[in-house]
Amino acid sequence: MNGPRTLGKTVALTFDADMTADQGPRAAAGEHFDNPALIATLRRLKVPATIFMTGRWADEYPAQARSLGRDPQFEVANHSYSHYAFTGDCYGLPTVSAANMKSDVERAYAALLRAGVPHPMPYFRFPGGCYDGQALRAVGALGVTAVQWDVVSGDAFATDADAVTKQVLDGVKPGSVVVMHCTRSAAPTTEQVVRSVVPELRKRGFRFVKVSELIGETPGHR
């Protein structure tokens, strides 16, 4: 998806905070599914951003979840509880059954609230971006809007920050939604990419906005 192409040169950077149900032992062993340096850079550069957070991530990093959720520079939305796919055949992700889709989204909201995110946004990003009519109906029944993207940064598992930077700069148009990740182990170049992309897009006249500014919603899922 993208926002209106006619409301000036706005762009929404979005960051998926991925973590799956079985990654707890890896986090305990020191692997970083969080990315504090990325968040610090977004704050330093004063870039509003939308974080699509899994409930599992909020359970692992409640202090960071709370800090993001209480900072008006950011908004926190839902990326499922444990990053299971809402369709079959989605990049090898395990699958949530149709019967469990609603409860998975609710479980993620419960985790966000429990971590201290006071007003999670009524937006949902499908794990892997995979959805079909059944998945859309399940999410829609909860009053939650599915939010995709029109610019793939390519930061997942990337090792070349310059290539990711180029892909973002080549892809952004007025109203674009860019997908990136807030999971250092799976997206190690993202902080560096943000440091390059933000000043360049500002030089080109773009203003950074949260997804809510593109689609005109107000906070308060509950």
Ligand SMILES: [Zn+2]
């Ligand atoms: Zn994801």
